[in-house]
Amino acid sequence: MGTKWEQELDQMRKQRREQIMEATYDLVLEKGLMSITIVDIVKKAEISRVTLYKYYNSIHEIVFDIQIKILNEMSGLLDEKLTGKNGLEKLQDYFATFIRMYRAHPDYFCFAAMFDQFYQSSYPTPELEERYQSFTKQGIVRIEQIIEEGIRDGSIRRETDPVMMAQILSHIMMGTTQRIAVRSEIYKTESKVDSKEMLNYLTNFLTSSLAADSADGR
CATH class of the missing domain: 1.10.357.10 (Tetracycline Repressor, domain 2)
Known part of the structure; x- marks a missing residue:
C-alpha cells in the first residue's frame, strides 16, 4: 500500500478521468461521435487542454x-x-x-x-x-x-x-x-x-x- 498522499493522488486522478469520460459521454449522446472535438470536451468538463492531455492522447x-x-x-x-x-x-x-x-x-x-x-x-x-x-x-x-x-x-x-x-x-x-x-x-x-x-x-x-x-x- 502507498502513503496516504499517494492514495489521495490516485483517487484524484481517478476522479479527473471519470470527469473527462462523463463529459465525453454526454457530448456523444448529444451531438454524435463524429461531431465532437477536444475543445468541446474540455469546455464540458471545465478543464484545460493541458489537463486533458495528462490523461488521454486522443x-x-x-x-x-x-x-x-x-x-x-x-x-x-x-x-x-x-x-x-x-x-x-x-x-x-x-x-x-x-x-x-x-x-x-x-x-x-x-x-x-x-x-x-x-x-x-x-x-x-x-x-x-x-x-x-x-x-x-x-x-x-x-x-x-x-x-x-x-x-x-x-x-x-x-x-x-x-x-x-x-x-x-x-x-x-x-x-x-x-x-x-x-x-x-x-x-x-x-x-x-x-x-x-x-x-x-x-x-x-x-x-x-x-x-x-x-x-x-x-
Missing part, C-alpha cells in the same frame, strides 16, 4: 474507455445474475440481464450503437484494437461456456455449435437492443408493439429454439 482513447466501462458493467451484472440450475436457464439469465440493462440504461445502447458505427471498418490504433477485442472476447467465451454446459446437461440441443451460436446470440441481442434504443421515439409511433415487449418475445423465441426436446435430452 478522443479515441476516451471513447474506448467509456465503451469498455459500459461492457464491464454489463459483464459484472451478468455474473451476479447467472443463478440458473442448467445451461438453458443460465442462458435465460443472460437474456434477462440484457433487458434489465436496457431498461435501466437505454443510453448505454445508444452510445454503443454510435461506437459500432464509427469504428465499423477499423480501429484507430493496434493498441486500442487489442485492448478492446481482448475484453469483448471474454464476453463471447462466457456465452460459449453456458451453451457448452447446456449441451452437457441436456437442456440445450446437442447439435448446437457453441462457438457459432455464441457469436449469433451476442450480435442478435446487442444489435436489436441498440436499434431499439436509438429509435425508441420512432418506435412509439411506427410500431404496433412495445419495444420492451419485443425484447421479451425475442428472448423467449431464442430460448425455445435452443431448448432440447424430450427425445434430445434423454
Whole structure:
C-alpha cells in the first residue's frame, strides 16, 4: 500500500478521468461521435487542454474507455445474475440481464450503437484494437461456456455449435437492443408493439429454439 498522499493522488486522478469520460459521454449522446472535438470536451468538463492531455492522447482513447466501462458493467451484472440450475436457464439469465440493462440504461445502447458505427471498418490504433477485442472476447467465451454446459446437461440441443451460436446470440441481442434504443421515439409511433415487449418475445423465441426436446435430452 502507498502513503496516504499517494492514495489521495490516485483517487484524484481517478476522479479527473471519470470527469473527462462523463463529459465525453454526454457530448456523444448529444451531438454524435463524429461531431465532437477536444475543445468541446474540455469546455464540458471545465478543464484545460493541458489537463486533458495528462490523461488521454486522443478522443479515441476516451471513447474506448467509456465503451469498455459500459461492457464491464454489463459483464459484472451478468455474473451476479447467472443463478440458473442448467445451461438453458443460465442462458435465460443472460437474456434477462440484457433487458434489465436496457431498461435501466437505454443510453448505454445508444452510445454503443454510435461506437459500432464509427469504428465499423477499423480501429484507430493496434493498441486500442487489442485492448478492446481482448475484453469483448471474454464476453463471447462466457456465452460459449453456458451453451457448452447446456449441451452437457441436456437442456440445450446437442447439435448446437457453441462457438457459432455464441457469436449469433451476442450480435442478435446487442444489435436489436441498440436499434431499439436509438429509435425508441420512432418506435412509439411506427410500431404496433412495445419495444420492451419485443425484447421479451425475442428472448423467449431464442430460448425455445435452443431448448432440447424430450427425445434430445434423454
